[in-house]
Amino acid sequence: MSEHKVTIQEIADMAGVSKSTVSRYLNQGYISEEKAARIREVIRATGYKANFFAKRLKMKESKLVGVVLPRMDSVTVGKLLTGIGRIFEPRGYQGLLLSSQLSVDKELANIRNLAQQGVDGIIVDSVGITERHVQLARSLDVPIVFTGQQHADVHWLKLDDYAAGRLMGAYLRQMGHAHAVFLGVSERDKAVGGDRKRGFLDAFQEGRTGEALVDFVETGFDFLSAYGCGPALEQHMAGGATVVVCATDNIALGVLRYFHELRVRVPEDVSVTGFGGYDVSAVVYPALTTVQFDYDLVGMKTAQYLLDVLSGTDEPVGELPLHLIERESVRRLGSDEAAPVESFHALA
Amino acid sequence: MSEHKVTIQEIADMAGVSKSTVSRYLNQGYISEEKAARIREVIRATGYKANFFAKRLKMKESKLVGVVLPRMDSVTVGKLLTGIGRIFEPRGYQGLLLSSQLSVDKELANIRNLAQQGVDGIIVDSVGITERHVQLARSLDVPIVFTGQQHADVHWLKLDDYAAGRLMGAYLRQMGHAHAVFLGVSERDKAVGGDRKRGFLDAFQEGRTGEALVDFVETGFDFLSAYGCGPALEQHMAGGATVVVCATDNIALGVLRYFHELRVRVPEDVSVTGFGGYDVSAVVYPALTTVQFDYDLVGMKTAQYLLDVLSGTDEPVGELPLHLIERESVRRLGSDEAAPVESFHALA
DNA sequence: CTGTTAGCGCCTTCAA
């Protein structure tokens, strides 16, 4: 059971060489084929593995990267992690994961914690980058790449929420909608609450002869919260709104449920859209028209970015693609044969 | 930027004491308040943090636990992780996560890898515990706790899939159903494909005067695969099946979509059930009747179990609760006033 | 209570 942890000294003795020779065998080279063979054999027999901590104490790099997440149980986080792993795993990096539970303080503490552990770099899927983040990043000597949110004074990489909003705004305008209600989240979430909404607003209003109306309703990220906004939504529909633009697919799902219970038909009576492109959004009915985010790719790009700053090649990364997925939840308005929908599959 | 990594020796010098004194200050105690104050001040000023690797090299425990997951992007895995973190975090443990991508070989490699990193223990959410797992666990000196699957020769802790199946079987029997089609997954997944089905079968057949029929259809775990089974399902419905018992909520969602497209009404024309109790299952329509699993709790219990074997108090853990959640997707059959549904909220 | 002395297991000059 408790196999004595074999050390480099022991295998050196067994092979009749010095530990430096074994070390050389393990790392660079520079040894005779004869001794190499002996060492190889002993190592195989004993199942020797270099002590991780001793090694890291000597070497500068730990091959450990920290990943701090806003929460663990979210579809987007899962995809992000998959992408990150896809890059790190083949390069021998291991991930130390910490959850911030949606708390800025915890996020900061986690970063500090990770830095102390001696990780080579940190990826932070942030809930919001504050001045304290900037300070901390500056004071730490371990490189940090942020995603989810952005800030001029740190390394960051995220998909363009403003562009996503624009994509949806332009699409709905072309579908003949002129009065929308935007069911969004708090502006404190700069990316989802701010950029996404603003992008929608700008593109939805853009280039109209008449004026467009956009009402706002604020909700949380969960189904229940969105569902609870139902009555407010009805008010705005009575006021003439023809589409509910939800800040996330999850929010849209809550809205869909509310409408279903009230026998409000989607998209016949009102259109509904989301953002995110979760798998489940394609299987509900009506299937959700949404802007799809490739979180897997975001994870890969972010991880690659961190690797780049680690190796000094700190060059800007490319854009992240955004796709509008037309499904069943939006109705085309207006009797005239509206112009064909332009290609929304290009980046806005 | 590159703040020179300050060592314990340096702060010892600055405080005018020996490094052992500083070490003592950091760990046990045994120092005068005077020196303690001086050290405290120096540490605060320098922002000194003990080198993680040097410390771990000396100490026997690494305060690192490995977690190997079948995949990253799954709701259940997310919840499990949340639960695991809830136990480990307050105790100062950090989690090293690795994904097996549904591969047994990768799972084995990950365990080996983690053991080599010097983690104190490993949690494996397994895709299937083979003899090779048992061998490996035996040969490694780091304790391993498995979940998701079970095996007599290793530490394991999982929810009772057989009992969950029974819960559903008994419920549907009481609801007057006598002919079901079980839409399950491969038997190679002992827990979901085997136990869950067998439990259902046993309880569904149990204590009947007449005979019950259960047809089988095999699918994958994803929406699309389940959706693709639609035609087969129709066959069995034509043959008299009144309920489709899906092995997971996700599978049920795919089925619901299929039926919706074909204008088959649920539960009027056919009942549908799931297993899992995912959040989204409550918001779709009809809301899914399902057996709810508390993966968060599973994570907590598993983590606690690992901690227990780590500290030698290797005692058996309690049962994990299972709840049947009655929602909208099952119709009561039979004209007679069936006996009231017994309490399914107790453990089967 | 405190400083001195040994290593933990590994890598890396430095001579040989």
Place this chain on the structure above:
DNA sequence: TTGAAGGCGCTAACAG
């Protein structure tokens, strides 16, 4: 090519 020696930063006896 190889071995000896030194040290990474820290903790844990051991004497004072």
